[in-house]
Amino acid sequence: MRIQLISETTLKELTLINDNVDAAFITPAIQKAQDMGLQPLIGSNLLNKVCTLVKDKTIDEPENEAYKTLLDDFIIPYLCNKVMADIQIPLFAKLRNAGIVQSQDLQTQQLSREDVDYIKKDFEYSADFYGTRMTDYLCANASQYPEWRSRRNIADMPADPETFNTQIVL
Numbered sequence: 001m002r003i004q005l006i007s008e009t010t011l012k013e014l015t016l017i018n019d020n021v022d023a024a025f026i027t028p029a030i031q032k033a034q035d036m037g038l039q040p041l042i043g044s045n046l047l048n049k050v051c052t053l054v055k056d057k058t059i060d061e062p063e064n065e066a067y068k069t070l071l072d073d074f075i076i077p078y079l080c081n082k083v084m085a086d087i088q089i090p091l092f093a094k095l096r097n098a099g100i101v102q103s104q105d106l107q108t109q110q111l112s113r114e115d116v117d118y119i120k121k122d123f124e125y126s127a128d129f130y131g132t133r134m135t136d137y138l139c140a141n142a143s144q145y146p147e148w149r150s151r152r153n154i155a156d157m158p159a160d161p162e163t164f165n166t167q168i169v170l
Helices: 008-014 023-055 062-092 113-140
Strands: 094-096 099-101
Touching: 008 023, 008 062, 023 062, 023 113, 062 113
Parallel strands: none
Antiparallel strands: 094 099
């Protein structure tokens, strides 16, 4: 299994997501946020370094203090908001044998697609904010993160802070 830098529990503790949201929706959203959101910001090598430190349970050791700071202060807030943005559509419409459906409980009212898009954009805005903070932090502290802009081979995704996209249109 691939290492995920936030857990379902962390997401539920730090966001507005309800406890009844199934891990079947959360786990793929976390992976998508790491692969498609975080990896372009910090690059494959730095992502792999942080994942290895988490997997090996060495992230809390004194020599890894910089990586722990990056994880706690920048990666986790970014991922929480990115997951919240990415999970909106799967929660709105479910893939079933009968096709793509919207389920409705008698006690709840389904939002319109426009409402869901609005909520998704709000979480994307927050993710962009934390992504920009992370990129600025890495630029200011690049010497502490030698993996940040390095590449081992052509398959590695390099970090490219110059191409950070924001949802804000001027």
